[in-house]
Amino acid sequence: MNFYAAEAETYSLHARGATSKRLDPFLATLPAGAKILELGCGGGQDSLVMLTRGFDVTSTDGSPEMARQAERLLGRPVTVLPFDQLEQADIYQGIWANACLLHVPRPKLALVLARIHRALKPGGVFYASFKAGAAEGRDRFQRYYNYPSREWLMSQYTPLVWMSVEIDENSGGGYDGETTAWLHVTAVRSA
Numbered sequence: 143m144n145f146y147a148a149e150a151e152t153y154s155l156h157a158r159g160a161t162s163k164r165l166d167p168f169l170a171t172l173p174a175g176a177k178i179l180e181l182g183c184g185g186g187q188d189s190l191v192m193l194t195r196g197f198d199v200t201s202t203d204g205s206p207e208m209a210r211q212a213e214r215l216l217g218r219p220v221t222v223l224p225f226d227q228l229e230q231a232d233i234y235q236g237i238w239a240n241a242c243l244l245h246v247p248r249p250k251l252a253l254v255l256a257r258i259h260r261a262l263k264p265g266g267v268f269y270a271s272f273k274a275g276a277a278e279g280r281d282r283f284q285r286y287y288n289y290p291s292r293e294w295l296m297s298q299y300t301p302l303v304w305m306s307v308e309i310d311e312n313s314g315g316g317y318d319g320e321t322t323a324w325l326h327v328t329a330v331r332s333a
Contacts, residue, residue: 162188162240164326168269169195169236176235179261181225182242186212189220192238200234204242226250228257235263239270248278248288252298259302264333274311274323281320295325305330 165188172178177198183189189201189212201216202223203209209220225246237258246254258268275289290298292309299307307329314324 162271164240164269164271165191165238168238168267168328169197171267172197172236177233178236178238179230179234181223181228181237181239181258182245183212183220184208184242186215186220188238188240189216197236225254226257228254228261230261232260232263234261235266237262237266237268239268241271241273243270244272244287244289245285246288247286248290251288251290252301255298256302259304259331262331264331265305266331268327268329268331270327272325272327274325290325292325295327299327299329303332305332 169192175196175198177200178192179200179202180189180192181202183201183203185208186201189199192199193216200221201212201218202221203212204222204224206222209222212220225243239258243251243254262268272290272295273287274291275287276291278286278288280286292311296307296309307327310326310328312324312326314322
């Protein structure tokens with residue numbers, strides 16, 4: 143959180159022109175105007191795309207400084223919401239968590255996933271991405287990452303009742319400029 147507090151403006155400007163390539167496929171699974179929760183919205187670029195396409199988006203970030211940056215882009219309030227404080231139940235048709243749950247400490251990830259599962263409506267779609275690895279650690283900016291393996295990540299999703307859980311892998315980059323193995327999880331809550 144210290145990194146995002148200190149670097150909010152620089153970080154959000156860096157990401158301003160980029161949206162996730164996974165966003166279009168995610169949105170294609172949802173009905174027009176669907177209610178979507180974005181967790182960890184960062185500078186707000188993905189929320190802006192969703193809003194522009196007519197979706198009912200609730201944008202959130204755990205960092206007050208990042209939330210303010212997103213508000214500047216979106217022209218609307220962004221809620222400061224730590225992942226473990228999500229309280230809603232059966233509200234959202236989609237939850238988008240691009241490159242943010244990777245900062246949740248490993249012992250807390252199952253609890254956060256349970257809260258996300260509860261916030262989804264039956265049949266709702268949940269997307270999250272993680273930097274892959276074998277053990278938790280920090281990057282060169284001292285940001286914490288849970289660095290899950292595919293198997294460990296699946297074990298965190300399995301206790302919940304999902305209609306499906308799919309994990310795709312690819313190689314990509316991030317703010318640190320280093321080549322990274324990524325895990326992309328798409329889960330559908332059981333109806």
